[in-house]
Amino acid sequence: xxxxxxxxxxDGVVESCDVAVIGGGPAGSTAAALLARRGHRVIAxxxxxxxxxxxxxxxxxxxxxxxxxxxxxxxVRALGVYKPGADFExxxxxxxxxxxxxxALGDSPPHAYQVWRQDFDKMLYDHARESGAEAxxxxxxxxxxxxHARETRLDVRTDDGREYAVQARYVVDASGRxxxxxxxxKLRRKNAEHQSAAIFGHFRGAQAxxxxxxxxxxxxxxxxxxxxxxPLPGGVMSVGAVCRxxxxxxxxxxxxDFLLETLEGNPALWRRLRQAELIDGEVRVTGNYxxxxxxxxxxxxxxxxxxxxxxxxxFSSGVYLAMSGAERAAEVVDQALREPRREAALLRRLEKRxxxxxxxxxxxxxxxxxPVMQWMFRHPRNTxxxxxxxxxxxxxxxxxxxxxxxxxxxxxxxxALSGLRDWRRWRTEHRYRLAQARIRFTGGTTPxxxx
Numbered sequence: 203x204x205x206x207x208x209x210x211x212x213d214g215v216v217e218s219c220d221v222a223v224i225g226g227g228p229a230g231s232t233a234a235a236l237l238a239r240r241g242h243r244v245i246a247x248x249x250x251x252x253x254x255x256x257x258x259x260x261x262x263x264x265x266x267x268x269x270x271x272x273x274x275x276x277x278v279r280a281l282g283v284y285k286p287g288a289d290f291e292x293x294x295x296x297x298x299x300x301x302x303x304x305x306a307l308g309d310s311p312p313h314a315y316q317v318w319r320q321d322f323d324k325m326l327y328d329h330a331r332e333s334g335a336e337a338x339x340x341x342x343x344x345x346x347x348x349x350h351a352r353e354t355r356l357d358v359r360t361d362d363g364r365e366y367a368v369q370a371r372y373v374v375d376a377s378g379r380x381x382x383x384x385x386x387x388k389l390r391r392k393n394a395e396h397q398s399a400a401i402f403g404h405f406r407g408a409q410a411x412x413x414x415x416x417x418x419x420x421x422x423x424x425x426x427x428x429x430x431x432x433p434l435p436g437g438v439m440s441v442g443a444v445c446r447x448x449x450x451x452x453x454x455x456x457x458x459d460f461l462l463e464t465l466e467g468n469p470a471l472w473r474r475l476r477q478a479e480l481i482d483g484e485v486r487v488t489g490n491y492x493x494x495x496x497x498x499x500x501x502x503x504x505x506x507x508x509x510x511x512x513x514x515x516x517f518s519s520g521v522y523l524a525m526s527g528a529e530r531a532a533e534v535v536d537q538a539l540r541e542p543r544r545e546a547a548l549l550r551r552l553e554k555r556x557x558x559x560x561x562x563x564x565x566x567x568x569x570x571x572x573p574v575m576q577w578m579f580r581h582p583r584n585t586x587x588x589x590x591x592x593x594x595x596x597x598x599x600x601x602x603x604x605x606x607x608x609x610x611x612x613x614x615x616x617x618a619l620s621g622l623r624d625w626r627r628w629r630t631e632h633r634y635r636l637a638q639a640r641i642r643f644t645g646g647t648t649p650x651x652x653x
Contacts, residue, residue, distance in 0.1 A: 215366045219243045221535060222356055222370035223335070224343050224383075226252065229507030229524035230376030231326035231337075235272060236532035237374075238334035242539065245368055246335050247358060249342035252327050253320035257400065257488055259440050260285065260419045260432050260518035263303050263311040264598030268525045273333075277325050282315025283433050284417045288518075288596055291422055292580045297470050299582055300415055306594040307587060308603035316417065316432050316440075343382060346373070351501035351542070371502070372535050376528065378508045384495040389505075393492035396568050398427060398514055399450045401461050402442020403485045404434070409474040419518065420474075423576060424467045428516055431471065441465060441475060444514065450487065457485045494560075498553035499534075501545060506531045511560060514567045522598045523563075527556050555601065562600045562610060566592075574621045588613050 219242075223234045226248025234246040261282070269275040287302040304312035331337040340361035348354040352371045359365050375383040384390040410416045410433055420431040427445035434440055443464050453460035458480065466472045494511035498504060507524030534552050538545035569575040582589040591609030599606050 216355075216369055217245065217366065218369045219245045219336075220370070220539060221245075221372045221374060222247065222343075222354070222368050223374045223376055224356075225376035225378055225380075225507075225509065226250075226327045226330075226337065226339065227256065227323055227376060227378050227507065227524070228326055228521050229378075229509070229528040230374070231323070231330040232268070232272060232525045232528040233374045233376060233506060233532045233535075234330040234335035234337060235326075235333035236529060237535060238330070240532075240536045242536070244330075244335040245370070246327075246330055246337040247341045247343055247356070247368075248327065248337070248339050249361075251339040251361070252324035254323070255486075256319040256323060257402070257486070258515060258518070258520050259319055259434060260316050260430075261314045262518055262522040262596075262598035263306070263314045265314060265522045265525065266311045268522070268529055271529070272329070272525075274326065274329050277329070278315055278317065278322070281321050281325065281435070282317045283435055285314040285316050285419065285433075286312070286414060287418050287593075289411065289415060289418045289420050290579045291470060298420065299580070300418065301582075301589075301593045301596055303593065303597050305590055306597045306599060307590050307606050307609070308594055308599045310594060310597040310599040310603075314597075316419065316434055318434060343377075346383065346386065348373075348502060352539075354502055372539060373503045374528075374531060374535060375503065375505045375509045376507050376524075379512060381493075381495070381505075381509050383503060384505060384509060387497075389495040389497055391494055391496055393494070396492045396514060397447055398444045398492070399447045399487065399489045400442055400444045400515075401450060401453070401457070401464065401485065401487045402430075402440060403458075403461055404481045405439045405441055405475060405478040406437060406481055408439035408441065408478040410439075420471075421516065422468045422471045423571060424464070426464075426467075428571060429465065429468055429471055431474065438481065439475075439478065441471075441478075444516065447489070447491075453487075457487065458483060461485045494557075498556065499531075499549040504531050504535065504549065504552075510556070513560060513563055514570075516567055516570055517563060517596060519563050519598065523556070523560065526601075527552075530555065559600045562595065562607075565610075565614065566595060569617070574617060578617065578620065586612060588616065 221237050221242050221244045223230045223246040234244050238244045269278050287300050289298040289300045292299040327337055341358050343356050344359050345357040354370050354373050356368045381390050411418050417433050422429040426449040429443045432440040495505055498510055506528040530552050534548040588609055591606055594606040
């Protein structure tokens with residue numbers, strides 16, 4: 203301990219708590235509220251002040267049971283736009299297929315909501331405070347030192363320049379893509395095979411889907427990635443593109459024009475947007491690089507939400523994975539503080555569960571822009587209830603429902619067989635093209651020409 207630390211402790215500016223939570227997003231607020239309810243003294247530290255902007259407005263049906271257990275379901279309903287499903291481009295008369303959540307297998311709710319994230323996140327943080335957590339805003343953790351398994355010191359700086367320290371028996375890192383502990387412990391691993399970035403804005407006057415599909419999230423493809431349209435409260439539509447970073451680098455300061463030119467790249471989306479107005483001319487750009495951490499936790503600490511891992515947002519999995527993971531992590535922390543000998547086994551079980559669910563999402567995410575997956579989404583078949591299995595995946599039911607999980611395994615087999623069929627067709631066509639080129643060069647004919 204330095205002399206400065208001793209002076210600060212003598213001055214009484216080191217606060218003690220059972221659990222310190224870094225970050226005030228959905229994961230941090232969930233963990234803070236649930237641990238405070240269990241009787242622990244919780245200090246939650248958010249470096250910004252709510253409401254603050256955040257991407258990720260579309261929620262999943264499997265969020266709803268978490269909201270209910272947390273006690274915020276009615277608050278979410280008041281904030282959100284009713285979301286009955288998701289739709290994807292298709293070669294049919296309407297131009298899209300609707301994957302209605304009401305058709306999912308298992309017990310996932312038949313709908314979800316789309317929300318303004320700044321309002322949603324503020325509501326959750328306020329709820330954590332109402333649940334007994336000391337939820338502080340404008341308080342940034344700038345340094346952390348773990349002295350023992352149940353003694354971690356966090357140095358905090360407030361946005362008005364004050365400094366103080368917190369000594370915690372347990373640390374929950376919910377710092378989002380800052381990945382505070384993972385970076386300092388050198389645990390963060392970038393996914394070199396799947397990198398993306400997003401450019402997006404909010405529009406007024408965009409065309410909604412007709413009838414019962416009006417609240418759907420709509421997903422479109424284009425040459426450099428995929429696009430979304432998300433209906434929000436007040437007649438606003440969130441519209442953006444997730445694309446490869448190299449493509450986004452081409453904008454060279456032309457952010458607004460670049461977004462509009464990109465969105466024009468999909469005619470079906472642009473038809474819904476051409477009469478719309480970009481609100482305040484504001485366009486946002488964010489890096490959505492896919493990553494994970496080599497460990498989820500250790501004695502006295504655990505990573506939740508994006509502080510642990512981040513997937514491409516194509517299936518809107520972020521908030522659900524963050525909140526459901528934080529809910530499970532709160533149980534682990536509570537039991538670890540009461541029965542330390544169980545901590546290692548509980549953390550292993552939590553990490554295995556979280557990675558397994560993420561891997562099931564990732565199978566679809568990492569193949570989404572490929573020709574085979576695109577064809578399967580454009581031409582869904584419900585043989586063996588495979589389409590309903592995909593709907594259950596889109597609803598977030600990826601952990602505990604056996605009849606969903608075995609259909610997803612079967613979907614992988616069908617995907618592999620479809621890929622093999624396409625590879626053979628590609629090989630035949632490729633050999634034919636080579637033969638044609640050879641004939642043109644030599645002036646002869648091929649057996650296929652002679653037929």
